[in-house]
Amino acid sequence: MTLFKDASYVSRSIQWGELRGMHKIETIDTMTPEYKDTIFKIVVALASTEFASVEQHQQWINRGPTGEDRFTQAQICADEAHQGMEDFRTLALFGEEGTAAAERLLNTHIGDHMLEAFNLPFESWTDLCMFCCTMDLVAWYHLKAFENCSFAPFARSMTSMVPEERFHASFGANRVRTLLTNPEYAEKAGTLAGEVQARLEKWYPRALDTFGKSNSRFSEAAVEMGIRKWGNEELRQMYMADINPLLDKVGLRVPAPEWDRHFL
Secondary structure, three states, X not given: OOOOOOOOOOOOEOOOOOOOXXXXXXXXXXXXXHHHHHHHHHHHHHHHHHHXXXXXXXXXXXXXXXXXXXXXXXXXXXXXXXXXXXXXXXXXXXXXXXXXXXXXXXXXXXXXXXXXXXXXXXXXXXXXHHHXXXXXXXXXXXXXXXXXXXXXXXXXXXXXXXXXXXXXXXXXXXHHHHHHHOHHHHHHHOOOOOHHHXXXXXXXXXXXXXXXXXXXXXHHHHHHOOOOOOOHHHHHHHHHHHHHHXXXXXXXXXXXXXXXXXXX
């Protein structure tokens, strides 16, 4: 994982985009309609992934090969729940509309989540590890893009969410490496021959899809408004430049960027 320095502070002024130099936005009533619509959709989408991830992980808390694995799964579930509640509190700032959206997300179950990757259950411990390696690194890049954003309450929540997601992605990368290099651990995990590669082929295209369409006007607008640092395609390229060498190093075959993608 590329080690950007995580921001532990939130500046008073907007750091990029068309509003650069202005005071950060603190309240909903100071937003333009376009800004309000954009940030609201972003927080809803992000919250949906946090609550969905808890649902995916919680069934595996007591099923990891080692005590450390089981502890880590409990911590990941707690982190994802914490991030979901951070988003819940941000949505509550939007009044009844935001609270209603958050309540809907809390009551949504696998099969009905917004993003495809979060409607896929973990079929094995190896599957879970590859999800953390690929998808949680996606999540880290998304959160890094929101770090110190122009909406101050959202920016403040990133100071805890970003390092949590770094931990999840690091755990996944470490366990994928261990599955491939430690036969005893792989046996305890029930890993089948060729399964690590198969799980990569399951999650890698979903990870690339999760960045969104490359020509998204919505993504560009979010950068212009100072909400995100980078657009969809720039984030996707940063992600591939980071994870592909890691996967190559452990002997996995990285799928082509367009392979099994559901939208580009």
